[in-house]
Amino acid sequence: xxxxxxxxxxxxxxxxxxxxxxxxxxxxxxxxxxxxxxxxxxxxxxxxxxxxxxxxxxxxxxxxxxxxxxxxxxxxxxxxxxxxxxxxxxxxxxxxxxxxxxxxxxxxxxxxxxxxxxxxxxxxxxxxxxxxxxxxxxxxxxxxxxxxxxxxxxxxxxxxxxxxxxxxxxxxxxxxxxxxxxxxxxxxxxxxxxxxxxxxxxxxxxxxxxxxxxxxxxxxxxxxxxxxxxxxx
Amino acid sequence: xxxxxxxxxxxxxxxxxxxxxxxxxxxxxxxxxxxxxxxxxxxxxxxxxxxxxxxxxxxxxxxxxxxxxxxxxxxxxxxxxxxxxxxxxxxxxxxxxxxxxxxxxxxxxxxxxxxxxxxxxxxxxxxxxxxxxxxxxxxxxxxxxxxxxxxxxxxxxxxxxxxxxxxxxxxxxxxxxxxxxxxxxxxxxxxxxxxxxxxxxxxxxxxxxxxxxxxxxxxxxxxxxxxxxxxxx
Numbered sequence: 001x002x003x004x005x006x007x008x009x010x011x012x013x014x015x016x017x018x019x020x021x022x023x024x025x026x027x028x029x030x031x032x033x034x035x036x037x038x039x040x041x042x043x044x045x046x047x048x049x050x051x052x053x054x055x056x057x058x059x060x061x062x063x064x065x066x067x068x069x070x071x072x073x074x075x076x077x078x079x080x081x082x083x084x085x086x087x088x089x090x091x092x093x094x095x096x097x098x099x100x101x102x103x104x105x106x107x108x109x110x111x112x113x114x115x116x117x118x119x120x121x122x123x124x125x126x127x128x129x130x131x132x133x134x135x136x137x138x139x140x141x142x143x144x145x146x147x148x149x150x151x152x153x154x155x156x157x158x159x160x161x162x163x164x165x166x167x168x169x170x171x172x173x174x175x176x177x178x179x180x181x182x183x184x185x186x187x188x189x190x191x192x193x194x195x196x197x198x199x200x201x202x203x204x205x206x207x208x209x210x211x212x213x214x215x216x217x218x219x220x221x222x223x224x225x226x227x228x229x230x231x232x233x
Numbered sequence: 234x235x236x237x238x239x240x241x242x243x244x245x246x247x248x249x250x251x252x253x254x255x256x257x258x259x260x261x262x263x264x265x266x267x268x269x270x271x272x273x274x275x276x277x278x279x280x281x282x283x284x285x286x287x288x289x290x291x292x293x294x295x296x297x298x299x300x301x302x303x304x305x306x307x308x309x310x311x312x313x314x315x316x317x318x319x320x321x322x323x324x325x326x327x328x329x330x331x332x333x334x335x336x337x338x339x340x341x342x343x344x345x346x347x348x349x350x351x352x353x354x355x356x357x358x359x360x361x362x363x364x365x366x367x368x369x370x371x372x373x374x375x376x377x378x379x380x381x382x383x384x385x386x387x388x389x390x391x392x393x394x395x396x397x398x399x400x401x402x403x404x405x406x407x408x409x410x411x412x413x414x415x416x417x418x419x420x421x422x423x424x425x426x427x428x429x430x431x432x433x434x435x436x437x438x439x440x441x442x443x444x445x446x447x448x449x450x451x452x453x454x455x456x457x458x459x460x461x462x463x464x465x466x
Contacts, residue, residue, distance in 0.1 A: 010282050010296055046279040046339045049243050062422060063243055064378070101345050102403030103336060106279045110339030128389060145297070150462035156361060156452060157462070158402050166396050170335030189295060219389060229383035229390070 004090035005036045008097040008108035015188045016143045026207040039107045046110025068119035083115040093138040128218040131176020138172045139180035143188035173218035180213045237323035238269045241330040241341035248421045249376045259440040272340045279343025301352035316348040326371040361451040364409020371405045372413035376421035406451035413446045
């Protein structure tokens with residue numbers, strides 16, 4: 001398989017980084033091809049702004065319109081183009097990040113904002129079951145500060161499945177990809193070395209047989225009215 | 234009232250910007266004090282990284298630990314400190330942004346990651362009903378590409394209330410603030426000039442009597458077990 005790992009982790013010595021290193025090791029042993037975008041190490045530009053499309057003849061348009069225009073006349077910035085190429089190349093995409101403010105760190109959000117360009121990667125109607133990245137798989141590998149119980153259905157932070165829905169549904173499914181269950185290490189800064197080792201082993205085991213992981217497919221656009229995008233009654 | 238508006242909008246000519254301008258106008262007419270952080274105009278640094286805490290004696294620690302340490306020894310960067318001061322000054326905080334990938338643009342996520350510092354603004358147990366910003370109000374003013382029907386309970390994008398839950402609950406409530414209902418302009422790039430004017434008027438009306446807006450309070454921490462953060466049974 002072609003594996004693309006996107007990492008948004010500011011510390012090379014963190015447990016989040018150890019998980020990423022374990023993933024690279026497993027996929028190497030399996031003989032897969034791997035590309036890693038380590039956003040902090042790359043100094044990835046996080047802010048989607050006019051600078052990205054300053055070379056357009058008419059740059060004063062909404063950012064998503066500029067993405068579309070620039071792709072048509074081959075004016076995408078090299079840093080954006082390189083990431084799109086990895087995305088198109090990959091069979092499996094893994095997003096590795098610590099859970100900051102119930103979402104991803106800004107540098108990864110910026111990767112999403114800038115790399116998932118309007119036109120080539122999605123446009124009206126080319127989403128969910130009709131999405132451009134259909135057939136690919138993706139999942140999230142997450143570390144949290146709070147314990148698992150804080151993220152259960154009666155936990156104070158809210159149910160983790162609901163908190164990740166904007167990403168699972170609005171990014172992974174939206175693009176047409178099948179979503180594997182997220183791999184989550186709760187309280188990663190507070191668990192013991194022994195527990196960390198167990199989580200690393202569990203992660204490696206999951207990755208070794210990643211083909212067998214259960215997945216959810218994007219909603220079928222045929223079931224929705226294409227004017228309103230409400231489910232057909 | 235002291236009003237703090239945080240705007241993450243890359244185009245000064247967009248409808249999202251018009252909404253922000255309308256808000257400023259209303260609050261001026263009401264005689265409120267206003268501060269605006271226009272993140273794109275400020276060139277706000279979006280990425281939470283080591284550079285923010287490079288002046289610490291021991292900068293190799295998790296970012297949130299560095300936030301806490303730096304605040305204790307008065308080593309916060311001026312750009313972060315200025316935003317914290319506005320937050321503490323404000324009675325009402327409004328987040329103005331276009332809905333990008335089912336969330337906020339990276340520049341605003343970076344503001345959250347960098348400004349809401351561990352220690353002074355939250356720490357273990359000082360959250361939700363026990364949050365540091367208790368008594369303040371906050372809400373989201375949002376523009377979307379897709380129509381309202383795509384964000385209803387049977388809409389393909391998912392129910393907007395669920396999609397905004399990580400922000401309403403995980404940021405506004407988490408910090409102890411009461412959350413007003415979001416103000417949302419759907420399909421903002423596709424509606425007519427007349428519809429835009431109507432939405433601007435509706436927004437101004439809401440803001441003129443903002444004291445009367447309905448709100449939801451954060452969950453009561455007393456109802457949760459403080460070891461597990463699950464609801465007490």
